[in-house]
Amino acid sequence: MKSGLQRALGAVSLVFIATGALAEDHVGGDPEKGAKVFKKCKACHSVGEGAKHKIGPSLNNVIGRTAGTAAEFKYGPSMIAAGEMGLVWDEETIAAFVENPKKYLQAYLDDKKAKTKMTIKVKKEEDRANVAAYLATFSSEPEAEGEGETASE
Ligand code: HEC
Numbered sequence: 001m002k003s004g005l006q007r008a009l010g011a012v013s014l015v016f017i018a019t020g021a022l023a024e025d026h027v028g029g030d031p032e033k034g035a036k037v038f039k040k041c042k043a044c045h046s047v048g049e050g051a052k053h054k055i056g057p058s059l060n061n062v063i064g065r066t067a068g069t070a071a072e073f074k075y076g077p078s079m080i081a082a083g084e085m086g087l088v089w090d091e092e093t094i095a096a097f098v099e100n101p102k103k104y105l106q107a108y109l110d111d112k113k114a115k116t117k118m119t120i121k122v123k124k125e126e127d128r129a130n131v132a133a134y135l136a137t138f139s140s141e142p143e144a145e146g147e148g149e150t151a152s153e
Contacts, residue, residue: 027091027129034134038128040120042146047138056118078114085109089090091132098122098131120134 038047044055051058057073067083068075082105087093097104099119108114122128 025082027095027132029091029095029126029131029133029136030130031130031137033126034130034132037122038130038134040122041131044118044120047135051138059135061139062094063091065089065134076114076116078109078111079112081114082108091129091136094132094135095125098128099125120148 032109038045041056041059045057045059046054047059048125052081053070053073057070057075065088068079068081069083069102087108089097098120100121101116102114103142105114105116106112122131
């Protein structure tokens with residue numbers, strides 16, 4: 001009895017470890033490739049010195065930012081609600097968000113009526129991870145999402 005349970009628990013924690021490692025691999029994008037992907041975002045967002053809000057908020061220091069909280073940008077109510085519920089941007093959440101921003105907020109808020117003015121969808125998983133890694137280079141805490149581990153290898 002006991003040993004069976006222990007074995008089961010052991011298997012469960014192994015799965016957790018494996019999933020964690022996988023998730024990190026997926027999110028550890030390439031910032032240089034991400035710069036190319038960011039061309040798609042430039043119509044609405046800017047980064048770097050002197051970046052201003054355009055149609056979308058400036059994405060400087062977006063890593064660690066609570067969703068919907070850049071000063072002086074007028075967000076939609078769903079984005080603000082997501083931030084209030086605890087959504088914080090890191091490479092992982094950004095990569096997931098850009099796959100389908102509206103769906104992401106709908107799922108996050110559990111509200112089918114949630115919407116956003118950000119309409120672009122980035123289809124390729126690789127592009128999503130890369131653009132998230134690129135954005136991390138414009139944030140003062142890029143190592144927050146395990147990037148530091150990759151860099152110190
Ligand atoms: C058509 C214009 C448009 C494009 C293209 C666009 N965005 Fe956005 N983005 C927005 C708008 C508008 C918001 C604010 C959404 C809201 O308030 O609902 C936003 C919000 C965001 C946020 C949340 C920021 C915050 O302060 O909470 C992130 C992250 C983001 N965009 C990343 C990207 C990335 C990465 C790309 C390129 C793959 C991209 N966006 C392309 C318009 C755009």
